[in-house]
Amino acid sequence: MRPIRLAYRDRDRLPVIECIREMARRHYDVDVVVVRIEPTDEYEAALFDDRCDLIVEHLEYLYARAAVHSETEATMFCAPVDRTGVELMALPAVKDASELRGKTVAVRSSGRPDSLYMRLKAAGLDPSDTVLVPDRDVGRWNQWKKVVSGECAAVFMSPLHMASAEAAGLRVLPLPDLPMIGNYGHACLTRFATENDALMEDYVRAVVHAICLIKYRPAEALEVVLAAPTTQEGDDAAELERRIGIIAQTLLTTPFPSDEAIANTHAVAIAEDPASAGVDPRTLWSARWVERLEGSGFIAGLVAELSADG
Secondary structure (H helix, E strand, O other): OEEEEEEEOOHHHHHHHHHHHHHHHHHOOEEEEEEEOOOHHHHHHOOOOOOOOEEEOOOOHHHHHHHHOOOOOEEEEEOOOOEOOOEEEEOOOOOOHHHHOOOOEEEEOOOOHHHHHHHHHHOOOOOOOEEEEOHHHHOOOOOOHHHHOOOOOEEEEOHHHOHHHHHOOOEEEOOOOOEOOOOOOEEEEHHHHHHOHHHHHHHHHHHHHHHHHHHHOHHHHHHHHHHOOOOOOOOOHHHHHHHHHHHHHHOOOOOOOOHHHHHHHHHHHHHHOHHHHHOOHHHHEOOHHHHHHHHOOHHHHHHHHHHOOO
């Protein structure tokens, strides 16, 4: 099989990564070598230090790098999620997000808080009425504790981690999401893409296959994840099943971002590093493999096959 090295940082990505790995092995003669790289600065250097061929995680730092180095150095090519994917939660006494005006919203300091400020502003709320809460103060994804304590009126939570918040009495407040390049965004060096065009196309086939498996055959996806080498002793099958169900709701079978998602993500990148303003974000994205698979009928055929009753 043809090897390709895929780097990630956050274990929350593993259900999708492991389905990609297994679909690549079974169907497309590709050996996806999965590599976890921490901390963040080492992950962000991995493409350029030849520790991986592809990355599947946050991509915003690549915009600033492209502005300084070259817009053609890296290629973004896959985006199965097109929104921020987190929910606003509060205690039941808060019935509508409009009631949060002048009150404090807890935001996890890790990830992309600027994307959440954009959501609040779009909803007519003041992004300055927020407090950044690092995991080290409350535990990973336990920012909801700031609401229970009365320090904040609401909190943004990932659906993957909101069970404890719900158990504490918090409920989701409807708040429109924004088009955004969310989890599982992919990038590689442009040189690697050019030199390995057929391999990249087959890798994207595996991505689409994994997406369809998770969306339409979640029981089979769970079997793949439970058997995966990265699944640790003690990982709960019921919890993994719940997470796969949540992930399935977010995935696009044609995994390429809209122009609006690209623009909004670029705005987040600029907020994180003003140097990002010096690059046209469209120059970093390539739709060629997704367009080939869509134009050939591969995606529609796979959707039809896996969504049919078994």
